[in-house]
Amino acid sequence: MGMTPPYLIEVKDLTMHFPVTRGVILQRRVGTVKAVDGVSFQIKAGETLGLVGESGCGKSTTGRAILQLYRPSAGEVRFEGVDLTRIHGEQLRRMRRQVQMIFQDPYASLNPRMTIGDTIGEPIRVHRLRVGKGAVRERVEELLGLVGLNPAYANRYPHEFSGGQRQRIGIARALAVEPKFVVCDEPVSALDVSIQAQVVNLLEELQDKLGLTYLFIAHDLSVVKHISDRVAVMYLGKIVELATGVKLYSMPIHPYSQALLSAVPIPDPKVEQQRRRIILEGDVPSPFNPPDGCHFHTRCPIALEQCKQEAPPFLDYGDGHSAACWRANESGSLMPEVAKQ
Amino acid sequence: MAPLLEVRNLQTHFHTQDGIVKAVDGVSFAVKRGETLGIVGESGCGKSVTSLSMMRLIPCPPGELAGGQILFDGADLLELSEERMRHIRGNRIAMIFQDPMTSLNPVLTVGRQITEALELHLQLGRKAALARATELLHMVGIPSPSKRLESYPHQFSGGMRQRVMIAMAISCNPELLIADEPTTALDVTIQAQILELINQLRDELQTAVIIITHDLGVVAGMTDRVTVMYAGRVVEAGSTTEIFANPRMPYTIGLLRSIPRLDEQEHRKLTPIRGLPPNLIDLPAICPFSPRCDYVQHACLHQNPPLRDVATNHQAACLFDITIDTPIPERPPEGLLV
Ligand SMILES: Nc1ncnc2c1ncn2[C@@H]1O[C@H](COP(=O)(O)OP(=O)(O)O)[C@@H](O)[C@H]1O
Ligand SMILES: Nc1ncnc2c1ncn2[C@@H]1O[C@H](COP(=O)(O)OP(=O)(O)O)[C@@H](O)[C@H]1O
Ligand SMILES: [Mg+2]
Ligand SMILES: [Mg+2]
Numbered sequence: 001m002g003m004t005p006p007y008l009i010e011v012k013d014l015t016m017h018f019p020v021t022r023g024v025i026l027q028r029r030v031g032t033v034k035a036v037d038g039v040s041f042q043i044k045a046g047e048t049l050g051l052v053g054e055s056g057c058g059k060s061t062t063g064r065a066i067l068q069l070y071r072p073s074a075g076e077v078r079f080e081g082v083d084l085t086r087i088h089g090e091q092l093r094r095m096r097r098q099v100q101m102i103f104q105d106p107y108a109s110l111n112p113r114m115t116i117g118d119t120i121g122e123p124i125r126v127h128r129l130r131v132g133k134g135a136v137r138e139r140v141e142e143l144l145g146l147v148g149l150n151p152a153y154a155n156r157y158p159h160e161f162s163g164g165q166r167q168r169i170g171i172a173r174a175l176a177v178e179p180k181f182v183v184c185d186e187p188v189s190a191l192d193v194s195i196q197a198q199v200v201n202l203l204e205e206l207q208d209k210l211g212l213t214y215l216f217i218a219h220d221l222s223v224v225k226h227i228s229d230r231v232a233v234m235y236l237g238k239i240v241e242l243a244t245g246v247k248l249y250s251m252p253i254h255p256y257s258q259a260l261l262s263a264v265p266i267p268d269p270k271v272e273q274q275r276r277r278i279i280l281e282g283d284v285p286s287p288f289n290p291p292d293g294c295h296f297h298t299r300c301p302i303a304l305e306q307c308k309q310e311a312p313p314f315l316d317y318g319d320g321h322s323a324a325c326w327r328a329n330e331s332g333s334l335m336p337e338v339a340k341q
Numbered sequence: 342m343a344p345l346l347e348v349r350n351l352q353t354h355f356h357t358q359d360g361i362v363k364a365v366d367g368v369s370f371a372v373k374r375g376e377t378l379g380i381v382g383e384s385g386c387g388k389s390v391t392s393l394s395m396m397r398l399i400p401c402p403p404g405e406l407a408g409g410q411i412l413f414d415g416a417d418l419l420e421l422s423e424e425r426m427r428h429i430r431g432n433r434i435a436m437i438f439q440d441p442m443t444s445l446n447p448v449l450t451v452g453r454q455i456t457e458a459l460e461l462h463l464q465l466g467r468k469a470a471l472a473r474a475t476e477l478l479h480m481v482g483i484p485s486p487s488k489r490l491e492s493y494p495h496q497f498s499g500g501m502r503q504r505v506m507i508a509m510a511i512s513c514n515p516e517l518l519i520a521d522e523p524t525t526a527l528d529v530t531i532q533a534q535i536l537e538l539i540n541q542l543r544d545e546l547q548t549a550v551i552i553i554t555h556d557l558g559v560v561a562g563m564t565d566r567v568t569v570m571y572a573g574r575v576v577e578a579g580s581t582t583e584i585f586a587n588p589r590m591p592y593t594i595g596l597l598r599s600i601p602r603l604d605e606q607e608h609r610k611l612t613p614i615r616g617l618p619p620n621l622i623d624l625p626a627i628c629p630f631s632p633r634c635d636y637v638q639h640a641c642l643h644q645n646p647p648l649r650d651v652a653t654n655h656q657a658a659c660l661f662d663i664t665i666d667t668p669i670p671e672r673p674p675e676g677l678l679v
């Protein structure tokens with residue numbers, strides 16, 4: 001009693017399978033998309049965990065399943081010790097207020113016929129966080145100021161704003177319900193670099209000011225590493241590696257992480273001239289029918305017979321640097337050889 | 342060696358209800374055989390309009406190629422008849438786009454689309470064209486090429502479709518390849534594959550390459566020279582090593598300060614560029630970057646600064662000698678509202 005759990009968020013064996021159906025009138029179930037396939041991690045209060053991986057690997061689904069926007073097929077999602085997958089109704093609704101989401105395209109999630117003041121004010125009224133028109137209005141203006149927008153903009157409509165400003169509106173709306181945990185799903189991916197930096201800095205400032213905890217999802221590894229304390233790398237529904245950003249960059253274990261990192265261009269010609277890319281063959285296989293064993297074995301330059309048969313366990317190789325690879329102890333020296341050829 | 346392509350003072354305008362959009366306003370650059378030129382800048386700065394102008398693919402009206410020259414192997418493309426231009430397009434100059442679906446025909450098999458071009462441009466017979474098409478798909482790394490010739494564009498993944506586009510683009514051994522954000526829609530490991538492929542082609546065929554991107558990392562890794570565009574103009578140009586080591590236009594400096602680097606060892610706070618790019622209608626005769634510039638002076642509002650030599654092989658459109666080490670002034674000069 002009275003002890004705060006060490007982690008704000010604990011995800012254990014999270015699994016999200018979508019049925020695949022054929023036929024229009026009589027829908028037959030023909031298989032399953034294993035969008036998220038047994039994912040585990042923890043996030044401390046005030047921490048940012050980054051989640052990277054290529055499109056379709058299950059990042060957004062992980063975020064949505066944590067927030068219970070999808071009800072997971074299996075696994076646990078503990079928020080302050082309470083398993084969100086086991087609660088319903090009013091109890092779930094109250095917990096949901098504390099976990100919010102920011103989207104890549106805020107425009108799609110803003111009602112074009114509502115002023116942004118009404119959009120941001122709505123959850124405040126619904127959850128009765130402020131009572132009375134004046135008090136709600138005051139809070140909306142405070143939120144607009146918090147995200148760096150002029151409070152007088154409350155009367156304007158979404159189309160009157162630029163992409164960067166709309167992202168600020170999306171952030172203000174997520175913060176309106178005073179959440180503790182925010183899933184940021186590709187919040188800067190659609191923005192030009194100069195505007196990207198404005199939004200990244202804002203998210204960092206808000207975290208400091210409000211003590212927020214983030215799951216930061218993006219496919220841009222440089223941005224994820226910059227904003228995150230630790231980074232998880234996903235491939236075909238599974239986390240293949242998790243470490244601090246600097247560790248992941250300086251000594252990646254999993255061959256997929258190594259290839260991914262080597263493919264990210266660095267804006268410095270001198271550095272680029274020295275770099276060796278690990279060029280992967282082919283495309284990511286479909287999550288509808290993922291390969292047996294290690295999901296990555298079909299593209300892995302150092303795969304063994306064992307990798308085709310058995311999925312490797314996700315193990316800690318020291319200081320919380322974890323990876324799922326049968327050749328974890330040798331991959332660090334083998335992969336650079338691959339790149340040289 | 343004379344450049345293969347030289348664009349001189351290009352002006353491309355759009356006549357709209359709100360006024361004339363000067364999407365490209367006096368742009369000049371050149372590219373040699375076997376060389377890669379990068380064009381960078383934020384969305385809306387005129388990169389795509391520049392590349393479409395080179396191909397003479399600007400819809401007129403509302404567009405107008407209002408001035409300048411595009412010298413390709415000595416001839417001004419703006420003076421050519423549409424028929425001669427058609428011969429050059431796809432044959433001597435090829436272009437690949439961000440979204441390959443816009444230039445692939447969805448109802449024709451990929452094989453038919455490639456062989457059609459080969460029959461038209463290289464006068465190959467049906468059989469020879471088919472053999473060459475198979476070879477091309479193999480070259481760009483598409484597995485089981487002869488089988489894939491029978492597939493339709495939608496049956497390929499994004500990365501594979503971009504490869505098909507590249508196969509089509511190089512089918513007639515073009516002397517110049519223009520790639521407009523060829524990897525923006527792709528995942529980074531697929532981007533690495535495609536960029537590697539473009540590099541190989543340049544080295545093997547001595548193709549001149551113009552790569553258009555908003556990604557400074559791609560520019561750093563791929564190009565010999567860079568042209569930085571802002572608001573329809575060239576604001577900095579030079580060799581890639583020089584521009585990254587010693588950027589002299591506050592806009593370029595701002596871009597470099599605003600992006601995180603994968604190899605940074607500790608957290609460095611990003612310095613964003615404030616504000617937004619200007620509307621391209623009725624731009625006043627001032628430095629177009631001045632409203633966002635940390636180093637703005639009164640003189641910046643008296644003229645549109647011309648490109649000037651700031652070092653060997655390096656031009657910038659800034660009146661002042663700003664470098665990446667110049668500290669940002671605490672406040673703007675007296676009387677300047679920013
Ligand atoms: N509601 C859904 N129904 C069926 N399949 C889905 C659904 N949402 C996502 N998927 C599939 O799950 C996989 C993971 O998708 P997603 O989580 O969106 O990936 P990411 O965000 O990493 O790009 C993809 O193959 C996608 O097509
Ligand atoms: N058909 C058109 N009609 C009017 N304006 C156009 C048209 N095409 C492009 N523009 C304008 O020209 C400018 C440059 O666009 P573009 O070259 O596409 O930019 P980018 O650098 O993102 O490729 C933009 O302001 C755009 O709105
Ligand atoms: Mg997603
Ligand atoms: Mg463009």
